[in-house]
Amino acid sequence: MTVVQDGKPHENVQASLHEVQELLRKAELVESLVHKQAMPRHELVESLVHKQNLAALQKKLDELHPADVAYILEALPLEQRLKVWDLVKAERDGEILLEVSDAVRETLIKHMDSEELLAAAETLDTDEIADLAPDLPKDVIEELLASLDVQNRARLQSALSYEEDRVGALMDFDMVPIREDVTLETALRYLRRLKELPDQTDKLFVVDRNNVLKGVLPLKRLLTEEPEQTVREVMAEDVVVFHPEDDAHEAAQAFERYDLVTAPVVDAQGHLIGRLTVDAVLDFIREESEAEKLNLAGLREEEDLFAPVWKSVQNRWTWLAINLVTAFVASRVIGLFEGTIEKLVALATLMPIVAGIGGNSGNQTITMIVRALALGQVQDTNARKLLWKELGVAVVNGLLWGSVIGLIAWWLYDNVALGLVMTAAMTLNLLLAATMGVLIPMVMYKLGRDPAVGSSVMITAITDSGGFFIFLGLATLFLL
Amino acid sequence: MTVVQDGKPHENVQASLHEVQELLRKAELVESLVHKQAMPRHELVESLVHKQNLAALQKKLDELHPADVAYILEALPLEQRLKVWDLVKAERDGEILLEVSDAVRETLIKHMDSEELLAAAETLDTDEIADLAPDLPKDVIEELLASLDVQNRARLQSALSYEEDRVGALMDFDMVPIREDVTLETALRYLRRLKELPDQTDKLFVVDRNNVLKGVLPLKRLLTEEPEQTVREVMAEDVVVFHPEDDAHEAAQAFERYDLVTAPVVDAQGHLIGRLTVDAVLDFIREESEAEKLNLAGLREEEDLFAPVWKSVQNRWTWLAINLVTAFVASRVIGLFEGTIEKLVALATLMPIVAGIGGNSGNQTITMIVRALALGQVQDTNARKLLWKELGVAVVNGLLWGSVIGLIAWWLYDNVALGLVMTAAMTLNLLLAATMGVLIPMVMYKLGRDPAVGSSVMITAITDSGGFFIFLGLATLFLL
Numbered sequence: 001m002t003v004v005q006d007g008k009p010h011e012n013v014q015a016s017l018h019e020v021q022e023l024l025r026k027a028e029l030v031e032s033l034v035h036k037q038a039m040p041r042h043e044l045v046e047s048l049v050h051k052q053n054l055a056a057l058q059k060k061l062d063e064l065h066p067a068d069v070a071y072i073l074e075a076l077p078l079e080q081r082l083k084v085w086d087l088v089k090a091e092r093d094g095e096i097l098l099e100v101s102d103a104v105r106e107t108l109i110k111h112m113d114s115e116e117l118l119a120a121a122e123t124l125d126t127d128e129i130a131d132l133a134p135d136l137p138k139d140v141i142e143e144l145l146a147s148l149d150v151q152n153r154a155r156l157q158s159a160l161s162y163e164e165d166r167v168g169a170l171m172d173f174d175m176v177p178i179r180e181d182v183t184l185e186t187a188l189r190y191l192r193r194l195k196e197l198p199d200q201t202d203k204l205f206v207v208d209r210n211n212v213l214k215g216v217l218p219l220k221r222l223l224t225e226e227p228e229q230t231v232r233e234v235m236a237e238d239v240v241v242f243h244p245e246d247d248a249h250e251a252a253q254a255f256e257r258y259d260l261v262t263a264p265v266v267d268a269q270g271h272l273i274g275r276l277t278v279d280a281v282l283d284f285i286r287e288e289s290e291a292e293k294l295n296l297a298g299l300r301e302e303e304d305l306f307a308p309v310w311k312s313v314q315n316r317w318t319w320l321a322i323n324l325v326t327a328f329v330a331s332r333v334i335g336l337f338e339g340t341i342e343k344l345v346a347l348a349t350l351m352p353i354v355a356g357i358g359g360n361s362g363n364q365t366i367t368m369i370v371r372a373l374a375l376g377q378v379q380d381t382n383a384r385k386l387l388w389k390e391l392g393v394a395v396v397n398g399l400l401w402g403s404v405i406g407l408i409a410w411w412l413y414d415n416v417a418l419g420l421v422m423t424a425a426m427t428l429n430l431l432l433a434a435t436m437g438v439l440i441p442m443v444m445y446k447l448g449r450d451p452a453v454g455s456s457v458m459i460t461a462i463t464d465s466g467g468f469f470i471f472l473g474l475a476t477l478f479l480l
Numbered sequence: 481m482t483v484v485q486d487g488k489p490h491e492n493v494q495a496s497l498h499e500v501q502e503l504l505r506k507a508e509l510v511e512s513l514v515h516k517q518a519m520p521r522h523e524l525v526e527s528l529v530h531k532q533n534l535a536a537l538q539k540k541l542d543e544l545h546p547a548d549v550a551y552i553l554e555a556l557p558l559e560q561r562l563k564v565w566d567l568v569k570a571e572r573d574g575e576i577l578l579e580v581s582d583a584v585r586e587t588l589i590k591h592m593d594s595e596e597l598l599a600a601a602e603t604l605d606t607d608e609i610a611d612l613a614p615d616l617p618k619d620v621i622e623e624l625l626a627s628l629d630v631q632n633r634a635r636l637q638s639a640l641s642y643e644e645d646r647v648g649a650l651m652d653f654d655m656v657p658i659r660e661d662v663t664l665e666t667a668l669r670y671l672r673r674l675k676e677l678p679d680q681t682d683k684l685f686v687v688d689r690n691n692v693l694k695g696v697l698p699l700k701r702l703l704t705e706e707p708e709q710t711v712r713e714v715m716a717e718d719v720v721v722f723h724p725e726d727d728a729h730e731a732a733q734a735f736e737r738y739d740l741v742t743a744p745v746v747d748a749q750g751h752l753i754g755r756l757t758v759d760a761v762l763d764f765i766r767e768e769s770e771a772e773k774l775n776l777a778g779l780r781e782e783e784d785l786f787a788p789v790w791k792s793v794q795n796r797w798t799w800l801a802i803n804l805v806t807a808f809v810a811s812r813v814i815g816l817f818e819g820t821i822e823k824l825v826a827l828a829t830l831m832p833i834v835a836g837i838g839g840n841s842g843n844q845t846i847t848m849i850v851r852a853l854a855l856g857q858v859q860d861t862n863a864r865k866l867l868w869k870e871l872g873v874a875v876v877n878g879l880l881w882g883s884v885i886g887l888i889a890w891w892l893y894d895n896v897a898l899g900l901v902m903t904a905a906m907t908l909n910l911l912l913a914a915t916m917g918v919l920i921p922m923v924m925y926k927l928g929r930d931p932a933v934g935s936s937v938m939i940t941a942i943t944d945s946g947g948f949f950i951f952l953g954l955a956t957l958f959l960l
Contacts, residue, residue: 011730014856027519066674075857079863153503188703197700202682220677220700223668242639250491256766257547259759261741278758279739285762286736289769290851296776297839305852306865309872316844316873317880320837324881327836328888334829335892341821341828348821348828349814352944353807357833360778360803364796367777371770372785377492377555381501385557385786392789400797401804402544408808412815420687464832 001320013068016060020072023057024080046335058087066092070099073108077306082111093120098128103304105135114140118147121427126152127172127274130159155274156245167251168244168340171265171274171342174198177207178231180214185227187217200277202261206235212270215239241266242276249283255281279325294455330355333465337472340480346413347475350422353405354471358463361397365390365437366455373445374452387438398427419480432466433459487953493548496540503537504560538567546572550579553588556787562591573600583784585615585853594620598627599702606632607652607754610639635754638724646730648724650764651745651754654678658711660694665707666695680757682741686715690795691749696720721746721757728764736763746866775933806941810835813945817952820960826893827955830902833885834951838909838943841877845870845917853925854932863875867918874914878907897959912946913939 030050061069061084069088073081073096085108093112097105097120107119117140121129133141133156139168141430145153155173162168176197178187187204191197204217211308215235225234240258242251242265254260255278261289265274294302303312334341334351338425341348369386372378378386402423440458441451510530514520522797540562541549549568553561553576559794565588568576573592573608577600589597597620601609606628613621613636625633635653642648656677658667667684671677684697695715705714719939720738722745744795745754750847774782778799782791814821814831821828849866850859882903920938921931 017856021859044872051657065738071855071857074855075862075864138521146888191703192706195704197704199739200682201700202741203679220681223699223702224677225673226672256759256762258545259679261682261758273914278741278762282736282758282762282765285765285769289772290763292769293772293851294847295778297843298771299844299847302829302849305848306856306862306869309869311875312869312873313876313880316841317843320840320877320881322529323840324833324837324885327833328885330836331829331833334832338825338829344824345818345822345825345828348825348831349811349818351828352814352832352835352948353511353804353811356807356810356944357800359805360800361796364779367773367779368783368785371773375551377551379501382555382557382786389789389792390787393792395684396789396793397797397800400793405804405808462663464836468832 009018013064013071016064016100017072017075019060020057020084021076021080023053023060024076024083027053027057027083037407038090053182056086057084061088066095067099068476069096070104073100074104080108081107081306085111090116090119090124093125094128094132094321095110097132098124101302101304102135103307105132107304109135111454114143118143122147125172125174126155127159130169133160143329162244166244167242167246167247167248167276168267168274170248170251170280171242171244171276172198172280174201175272175275176201176204177272178204178217180206180208180232182223182227183230184225187222187231188227194308197337200262200279205264205272205275207272213239213241213264213266213272216264223423239264243267244273249288251276252288253286269326273387281285292452304474315462320457322457326464327459329461330464330468332466334472337468337476340472340476344418344475344479346409346418347472350405350409350418351468351471353426354422354429355464357401357426358433359460361394361430361436362433362459362463363456365393365434366441366459369438369441370451370455373441376444378445383438383442387435390434391431394430395427398430399423402426403431415479418475421471421474421478425467425474428470428474429463429467432470434464493544493551494800496544496548497552497555499540500537500564501556501560503533503540504556506561507533507537509562510896534567537564541568546575546958547579548585549576553580554584554785558587561587561786570596570599571603573900574608574612577612578604581782581784582615583782583787585612586841587784589615592881594623598623600657600765602627603655605652606635607639610636610649613640620689642724645728646724647722647726647728647745647756650724650728650731650760651724652678652760653754654681655744655752655755656681656684657691657752658684658697660686660712660715661689661707661710664702664705664714667702667711680742680759685744685752685755686711687752691752693719693744693746693752694723694745719744723747724753729768731756732761732765732768756956765932770931776936802937805935806944808943809941810948813948817948817956820952820956824898824955826895826898826958827952830885830889830898831948831951834902835944835947837881837906838913838947839940841910841919842913842939842943843875844922844934845873845914849918849921850931850935853921858925862917863922869910869913870914870918874910875907878910879903882906882910895959898955900950901954902957905954908950908954909943909947912950913931913943916942936946 027050030047030053069092072324073084076084093116097108099109114137117136121132121136121140124132129144145156159168161477176194178190200312201242202219204219205213206215206217207213215237216239217231217235221234240254240260240263242263244265244267260278262275262277265276267273290302298316299334300315300318303315355373369378405426406419406423410416411424441455444451444455495632503887507530510527538807539843553564556564559620573596577588580588592600594617597616601612601616601620601624604612609624613629625636629638636836639648658670682699684702685693686695686697695717696719697711697715701714709831720734720740720743722743724745724747740758743754744752747753770782778796780795780798783795849858885906886899886903889902890896916939921935924931
């Protein structure tokens with residue numbers, strides 16, 4: 001046997017995807033004979049070629065890591081996806097459901113009956129069932145709860161009680177507790193008797209007889225320290241500890257900052273109740289950053305690539321409706337100046353430039369401030385400093401780009417005053433953008449709202465309406 | 481001693497920040513006496529109060545984790561930042577420089593002389609020096625190279641030869657190799673002799689006498705299997721292995737997909753040359769997602785919150801210039817129809833709505849497609865399916881929102897034809913947005929360019945110019 005050279009998982013899984021698609025294509029070719037009535041259906045089922053195709057497909061799927069099967073399911077259109085799903089071994093259903101995106105999971109679960117779902121869920125750990133639970137029908141969850149022992153039922157119920165963005169929803173229960181008064185040698189014997197340690201275990205959690213956390217024993221200390229010493233002598237007492245109600249985003253920051261692999265989760269009395277692992281944190285960080293990107297583009301949630309049109313429309317309409325309202329407001333601002341535009345139609349031509357650059361500049365400022373707020377680096381003491389800096393940048397950019405476009409306007413329309421109004425309007429709109437770019441996220445933050453959500457729409461609305469008003473207003477005053 | 485309850489690192493570090501700021505304020509209060517000439521400078525230096533202040537500050541800094549000191553440095557304006565930096569113990573300079581953002585690192589390094597930099601770098605591992613190197617002056621790097629032994633010099637030179645987004649730039653050299661023919665008992669004794677294992681070690685790397693990787697021995701197997709067995713019997717042979725020239729983005733995906741903590745890095749001949757750890761991957765993922773967010777908003781790179789205005793202008797001007805050009809093109813499109821607008825000024829009022837909604841909708845499509853491309857889920861076979869779906873969504877949204885705004889336009893201007901043109905223009909612009917939203921990223925991908933960079937600017941440029949052209953063009957044909 002040789003080492004599997006798996007340095008390019010992406011290429012490997014793509015090759016697998018192509019292979020699956022090829023096998024599916026072959027299977028469909030045979031099936032199409034039935035559709036064309038060139039072959040009766042029962043012959044298809046009996047057909048050797050068809051059987052071989054499906055067997056090859058199944059074999060391929062069996063060889064793949066659950067995450068890779070999930071990837072393939074996501075990349076296939078609904079019909080093919082369900083065909084592949086049927087070929088996946090029932091005992092792997094659970095772990096694969098955990099790996100697929102929410103949207104695709106929905107399509108798979110819809111295709112399974114209660115019995116299949118129950119069987120799939122029963123192959124999973126309690127914390128994994130909790131991850132799956134929001135998508136399961138109520139009756140399946142009730143049956144699941146009934147089938148668990150007291151401890152696991154309590155764990156599942158508690159895991160279900162936490163919001164997605166809490167440590168309690170991310171933690172698992174695979175901790176290995178140990179007493180502080182035993183020697184390392186005893187600890188080593190104890191581990192050997194366990195036969196198997198949970199994945200990602202890099203430390204044991206030291207507890208007293210009441211299950212109160214006393215410290216942690218990193219495996220590397222267990223391996224390098226003298227075996228005669230007691231756990232108490234060797235354990236680390238300065239431990240990063242989480243509570244189930246802690247913000248998962250903060251926990252993720254702690255994992256990054258202190259390079260953690262696992263960390264204990266304790267209740268208010270210090271009892272060890274679970275652990276947080278870096279792979280859960282990694283998934284959380286990825287999901288968080290995906291969600292941010294989708295939100296920025298106005299997609300409510302991750303979309304199944306092959307979702308029906310109507311589902312996609314639902315995912316996208318909120319954002320379009322909000323933008324329609326703000327665009328309409330901006331349009332009414334222009335409406336105020338229809339008399340002015342009628343007299344100088346060049347204004348209609350130039351006004352989108354003022355509004356557009358204002359929006360771009362405002363979004364730059366907001367991105368800076370939102371980031372600084374998320375890192376907790378903005379306080380009342382330096383807020384004024386930040387505002388001054390942004391205003392400074394706005395003045396420089398406004399005069400610079402305003403002059404460029406002002407000169408072009410002068411040259412195009414042979415009208416100096418028009419050029420000057422353009423420059424002035426650009427500078428003023430960038431100042432507006434800078435002020436609002438600092439104020440909007442800071443006010444949202446003070447009000448306890450997430451400054452990352454909606455700030456961008458608001459700044460664009462303001463710089464659009466404001467830009468039109470400033471430019472057309474100045475024009476009305478100075479050009480007519 | 482008790483367990484440090486550190487569940488809320490964010491709150492803890494913020495409290496530290498406030499404390500540092502308070503101590504700085506006190507120190508500045510005393511210093512201001514010198515400025516006001518109420519006290520001669522030498523008395524300040526001698527002053528007990530001042531000494532106590534600085535000592536308290538230094539003590540506070542000494543207690544903090546390097547990542548937390550870095551956080552505080554980033555949150556302070558330049559002058560205070562340098563004051564704090566001077567108080568940080570020289571032997572901690574290196575690890576803190578590693579933790580601060582690029583922009584802030586620049587301000588700190590500028591403040592240090594070659595000797596200080598050399599001393600700071602010498603406290604670091606070879607892979608850490610490589611991370612710092614791009615910001616160090618050339619003479620410091622040359623002196624560093626000269627001070628290293630042959631193996632470490634070769635490692636540093638090789639690490640420096642990889643781009644930031646390659647595995648070779650992320651890997652470290654803290655691997656623990658072991659032979660396959662020894663027993664677990666021998667392995668355990670060997671580890672105990674080492675006294676110390678590198679952070680994040682979750683497995684040993686099994687190599688032959690030529691340093692060719694044969695497999696890995698997870699610590700948990702070492703701990704649970706019978707000690708009489710040989711490493712060969714117990715080791716895992718299906719290992720995820722990376723090469724230094726592998727794409728770091730793909731490596732990060734592999735870490736997520738296969739829940740890795742560490743993985744060996746081998747050269748083309750299979751020789752073990754380094755390892756990749758989950759904390760390096762976590763940092764990479766965070767930086768990547770930060771860079772994406774900044775790019776989306778048109779910020780070239782992470783900005784020091786307290787950067788001088790001129791530096792910020794440089795960071796932002798490219799994006800503004802590009803947008804100015806696209807806005808100017810759109811403006812010239814409007815210019816073509818000035819005659820039409822003169823006759824029906826309502827067109828000027830309504831046109832930004834058509835352009836704006838087109839831009840929003842196009843960005844939704846592009847975000848979807850860029851994501852699917854990044855995951856490798858789009859191929860020629862399903863590209864047409866995707867395009868049809870997006871066109872379907874565009875028709876529904878166009879007719880829906882186009883009718884809403886068409887009805888409003890009819891009501892506002894008492895002009896049915898204007899309302900109909902509005903609806904038609906909206907639908908057509910959304911169809912344009914959908915087509916381009918699918919085509920732009922796919923063509924960029926085929927041309928080997930990153931579809932995430934610039935797609936958004938292009939789609940907005942097209943839907944702006946296109947929207948104006950479609951709306952004003954239809955109006956010219958049907959309303960005059």
